Amino acid sequence: MAAGMVTGAVAALLLAASAVAAPAYGGTPGGGDLVVGKESRFTPVSEFDPSDAVTYDTKKVPASARIAVAQWKNDHGMTIRLKVKGLQPHRTYGAHVHTKPCGEKPDASGPHYQNRKDPRQPSTDPKYANPENEVWLDFTTDSDGDASVSSKHSWWFRQGEARSVVIHDHKTHTGQGHAGMAGDRLGCLSVPFKHAAK
Numbered sequence: 001m002a003a004g005m006v007t008g009a010v011a012a013l014l015l016a017a018s019a020v021a022a023p024a025y026g027g028t029p030g031g032g033d034l035v036v037g038k039e040s041r042f043t044p045v046s047e048f049d050p051s052d053a054v055t056y057d058t059k060k061v062p063a064s065a066r067i068a069v070a071q072w073k074n075d076h077g078m079t080i081r082l083k084v085k086g087l088q089p090h091r092t093y094g095a096h097v098h099t100k101p102c103g104e105k106p107d108a109s110g111p112h113y114q115n116r117k118d119p120r121q122p123s124t125d126p127k128y129a130n131p132e133n134e135v136w137l138d139f140t141t142d143s144d145g146d147a148s149v150s151s152k153h154s155w156w157f158r159q160g161e162a163r164s165v166v167i168h169d170h171k172t173h174t175g176q177g178h179a180g181m182a183g184d185r186l187g188c189l190s191v192p193f194k195h196a197a198k
């Protein structure tokens with residue numbers, strides 16, 4: 001089951017040490033082994049670099065903001081955590097794991113990763129487009145524009161099919177016909193998520 005936990009203050013503290021990779025991923029949610037950790041500053045599309053986070057809207061996701069994504073392997077499966085720093089304060093954003101890497105165009109990151117794939121794409125059926133079958137990382141920022149959220153799953157990604165985390169304009173919808181939709185794609189970080197490592 002997916003569980004969203006927002007701990008903005010902790011995110012601010014941990015992300016403050018952004019020059020050093022390790023501290024950003026401390027405080028493992030649920031325990032386990034860190035298998036992927038990536039941290040980056042958002043850069044505008046005009047300076048697009050596949051290794052950095054990109055912002056498609058420098059007002060809602062400022063070019064100075066930061067993002068950190070981590071994946072842990074643990075007894076129940078995996079935990080994905082997203083941390084952001086320096087976004088708009090007291091604002092709710094949608095966020096998900098997507099199937100393709102970020103590109104210069106917001107659509108480059110493709111659809112959401114789904115554990116059980118909806119035969120009908122784009123998927124807006126709540127039976128498939130839900131936070132248990134996909135990885136949803138919606139968050140609300142604190143007064144500094146910081147947030148941290150994690151999502152736990154009993155399954156693992158298929159190899160090469162989970163490639164990015166996308167930040168959207170608003171909270172993710174859940175109703176029939178618009179489930180999984182969260183508005184414009186504001187920013188993106190390509191992440192080399194791991195498949196089941198036995």
Ligand SMILES: [Cu+2]
Pocket residue numbers: 095096097098112166168182
């Ligand atoms: Cu998305």
